[in-house]
Amino acid sequence: MRAANGGDAEAYERLLRAIAAALRAPIRRNLLRAGRSAADVEDVVQEVLLAVHLKRHTWDSERPIEPWVHAIARYKVVDALRRRTGKFDLSIDEFSETLAAEEPEPSASPGEVARHLERLPTGQRSVVQAIAVEGRSIGEAAERLSMTAGAVRVALHRGLAALAKQLGQN
DSSP: OHHHHTTOHHHHHHHHHHHHHHHHHHHHHHHHHTTOOHHHHHHHHHHHHHHHHHHGGGSOTTSOHHHHHHHHHHHHHHHHHHHTTTOOOOOGGGGHHHHTOOOOOOSSOHHHHHHHHHTSOHHHHHHHIIIIITOOOHHHHHHHHTOOHHHHHHHHHHHHHHHHHHHHHO
16 A cells, blocks of 8 residues: 555555455455345445545555455445345346336326416416426426525425315315
């Protein structure tokens, strides 16, 4: 690492290869024991190498590098275990029929939508139109309507609640 931090690119490449080779087995052992896949192992090894690269300036050259690298690896394994808790790999073949489902037909015609929107107060109508009909984000709607994002959220909530009430009465 000293040579790598000094600008020796070949030494840096050798260091990263050595780190990857040394950590792959212990990371594999920890992740597979926790029920993770081999792909997760390579992901964590790459995360460790990236962290070493990004944080290499924090390593104290007066101290050994192994404990520093092992600490990074330990935190990356813990992060991977937290991030993937409760998830597991499934073959997509089992879900091919479900994934091919067609889009449902809209339940209201554009005329019906316009008629219901007309019953809303102007501010709520503008917000619901921009977000629910035109597909704008909260930020885009706020900018377009010269409102704060919070005011847009409130108007959207109130407008949708009023629409739900209208539809319940019809």
